[in-house]
Amino acid sequence: MPGGAGRPRVRMTGAQRRQQLLDVGREVFAQRGYDGTSIEELAARADVSKPVVYEHFGGKEGLYTVVVDREMQRLLDRFTSALAAGGSPRELLERAALVLLDYIEEDTDGFRVLTRDSPVGGSPDGYASLIGQVARKVEHILGAQFSARGQDPALAELYSQALVGMVALVGQWWLERRSPGKEQVAAHLVDLAYNGLARLRPPPGGP
Structure with a gap:
């Protein structure tokens, strides 16, 4: 069956076509965002008809949701693998920061998709939800440190959200600059956070 400009359309299995559409969607959503992307452009980039996109994902929103997930x-x-390796709390936090910076550098399209606004009814608060999940992985590291220092371990949730949110925001800034190096950025971020945690004031009403 001929494709655009007289080119033969490549035949794929259903699984191959689905994967191709996911890859195309990732690229286009990263470039244009959800609202700026049309089903016509997605189909044209994949060299398929619009019904093929609907057949596999039910439309643009369905494709976007799968790409984000x-x-x-x-x-x-990546975070799970990095934190499973063990190490001191400071090493684990620095490794976690570096994981996000590595992802930003190596999977820039994916990061751009995650940091754009989600559509109404689509994958709600995708990036915020992701950051929350990452923060929960960091929380157990901080909880042990809080207990050891006589602080309320329940505060670890607040501080893990603050730490991961700081790294994520700096990561967006670093994506446009790529300077200083990501290892330096991770070290400075953990330096700021870790030194601040080491000097926490006693809880109100405490000794």
């Missing part, structure tokens, strides 16, 4: 899982898997 796939990127979230990809990044969470």
Whole structure:
């Protein structure tokens, strides 16, 4: 069956076509955002008809949701692997910061998709949800440190959200600059956070 400009359309299995559409969607959503992307452009980039996109994902929103979910899982898997290796609390926090910076550098399209606004009815608060999941992985590291220092371990949730949110925001800034190096950025961020945690004031009403 001929494609555009007289080119033969490549035949794919259903699984191959689905993967191709996911890859195309990731690229286009990263470039244009959800609202700026049309089903016509997605189909044209994949060299298929619009009904093919609807057949696999039910439309643009369905494709976007799967792309976001796939990127979230990809990044969470990186965090899980990095934190499972063990080490001191400071090493673990620095490794966690570096995981996000590595992802930004190596999977820039995926990061751009995650940091754009989600559509109404789509994958709600995708990036915020992702950051919350990452923060929960960091929370157990801080909780042990709080207990050891006589602080309320329940505060670890607040501080893990603050720490991961700081790294995520700096990561967006670093994406446009790529300077200083990501290892330096991770070290400085953890330096700021870790030194601040080491000097926490006693809880109100405490000794």
